[in-house]
Amino acid sequence: MLYSRYFIPTTKETPSDAEVVSHQLMLRAGMIRKLASGIYNYLPLGLRSIRKFENIVREEMNKADAIEMLMPSVQPAELWQESGRWAFYGKELLRFKDRKEAEFCMGPTHEEVITDMVRREIKSYRQMPLNFYQIQTKFRDEIRPRFGLMRGREFIMKDAYSFDVDSAAADLSYEKMYNAYMRIFERCGLNFRAVEADTGSIGGSSSHEFMVLADSGEDAIVSCDACRYAANIEKAESPLYSVGSNASAEPLQKVSTPAMKTIADVAAFLNVTADNTIKTLVYASDNGDLAMALLRGDHELNELKLKNYLGWDEIQMASEEQILACTGSPVGFLGPIGLKQDIPVIADRVVQGMTNLVLGANEVDQHFINANRGRDFEVSGFVDIRTVEAGDACPRCDTGKLEMWRGIEVGHVFKLGTKYSKALNATYLDANGREQIIFMGCYGIGIGRTVAAAIEQNHDENGIIFPIPIAPFHCSVVAVNTKDAGVMAAAEEIYFCLEKLGVEVLFDDRDERPGVKFKDNDLIGIPLRIVVGSKGLAEGKVEVKIRSTGEVLSLSLDEVVTTVKQLIDTAFAHQE
RNA sequence: CGGUGAGUAGCGCAGCCUGGUAGCGCACCUGCCUUGGGAGCAGGGGGUCGCUGGUUCGAUUCCAGUCUCACCGACCA
CATH class of the missing domain: 3.30.930.10 (Bira Bifunctional Protein; Domain 2)
Known part of the structure; x- marks a missing residue:
């Protein structure tokens, strides 16, 4: 071409x-x-x-x-x-x-x-x-x-x-x-x-x-x-955490947590770590069904898992009105104890092994401490509903960590x-x-x-670096100076020979300055660039530059065609 | 659909606040010059200033409406 x-x-x-x-x-x-x-x-x-x-x-x-x-x-x-x-x-x-x-x-x-x-x-x-x-x-x-x-x-x-x-x-x-x-x-x-x-x-x-x-x-x-x-x-x-804490259940107690709405605030105020707290979220389906989700305080909900478990078509966070109606409390102090409506309470599997929990009391500025499932509240099921994080243990093998x-x-x-x-x-x-x-x-x-x-995945500051199998052309031949008859003749010869071998060649025969051609060839990601210039030609040499590595080969006119053909064949070799 | 921003030459942008009929760089055309990493000089072509309406003697500029595009979010093989 x-x-x-x-x-x-x-x-x-x-x-x-x-x-x-x-x-x-x-x-x-x-x-x-x-x-x-x-x-x-x-x-x-x-x-x-x-x-x-x-x-x-x-x-x-x-x-x-x-x-x-x-x-x-x-x-x-x-x-x-x-x-x-x-x-x-x-x-x-x-x-x-x-x-x-x-x-x-x-x-x-x-x-x-x-x-x-x-x-x-x-x-x-x-x-x-x-x-x-x-x-x-x-x-x-x-x-x-x-x-x-x-x-x-x-x-x-x-x-x-x-x-x-x-x-x-x-x-x-x-x-x-x-x-x-x-x-x-x-x-x-x-x-x-x-x-x-x-x-x-x-x-x-x-x-x-x-x-x-x-x-x-x-x-x-x-x-x-x-x-x-x-x-x-x-x-x-999410991996299964080892469940069952040995701590004995302490008496349930309601404590004042003025204006403490986030897990971090509450944990710091009560001097406990976030993994002792429960995050309570209320979700709504498109036809108005509600469900409550309980997660360990430092974990994130995976909405899709919850949606799939509930069998809903759509899922979204419940509105303020919906939350108020089912819990009697605004966001920030929600919990599973004393709900106003009978809605499913889905707890993440990790919650199963937790004791003496901190959770919202469904009253403004109030939380419970030492809440325990079975005694203080019930859940409809323990389900994997949390989003995994980097560093979590692999759910399939004993030793791996998730990246x-x-x-x-x-x-x-x-x-x-x-x-x-x-x-x-x-x-x-x-x-x-x-x-x-x-x-x-x-x-x-x-x-x-x-x-x-x-x-x-394959580019640098100069442009695209196409993998050969999907590159628009396998290689290009750049004639440095199109007014130099010797250069043009040599470049054309290489071009014709490669085409004859079935190589897809872009012959850069434009009357442009070399810099323009090099920039364009780099930009469009040509994998191999054969440069024919008067200097090299004086010594019978042309240059082949490999786009991906930047490697430059100085080759004689006799060997350039076969070498380029080989380079391309090698790139396709593992293909079949 | 919500939030933010932008529509002026093919591309990237300035001008608008303070109204007087549009400019810069790249690209393009002509000539000279140049030829190993986006050269240089000289000349030139190209615009209903997104659209509609309003204010005004006069609107790219002010006002209202509208359309389009991009980004963030929600959504999505």
């Missing part, structure tokens, strides 16, 4: 509305341009990287026996009404009507469409297992699109859907996809973790997220430093069970001629987001 005939609109200055590095660099490198909020043009260079990654995904999907197809982005409302998600999905689903006033939506995901196809075509257990995938544009009307391709409204996604005869077979399909995902992100040279995750609005029984580690990541994840346990913090299990990371979710695999197949009545006949419900799994990879995440 001739740079002078190609289209790479780089900029020196960073657009003011780009917040994260990947967004800034993709704009500056001329990979993307914004059309509207969360909606982007993929410029030629950006598209090349996207296509590179798509092909890696495609290869691994095919190897894992998934079959490529393509579904429409416009979907009829009927299917969504049938699955129940037309009502459930909310404003994120972009809806509209056609000329006949029939309702449609832009597909945010394709469970309905694929399940509809499968229920029409799949009749027998002999036809399964099946796994269909597509690489296609999704639209989700996000409340707040941000960070460029990281959280767009329109974005490219690989989604796959597996269909199996039973749960055990579905587990195998899941495992195949999980392993394929591991290979995909390994091939891109990304530093990532597969973590246990909540299933969210997609539903189903279990799931893993694939998280690229980056400080700008929107998710918090923990991983064990000794075993393989890793989880999204939303899901991460905390920020991550970008680039892939997510779900075991769906029969959620959609049941709703849409996707069935088959088993060997006994009996009708059975199909078991499903679904598997997504954010294509653009992965490319952005790769940049987030």
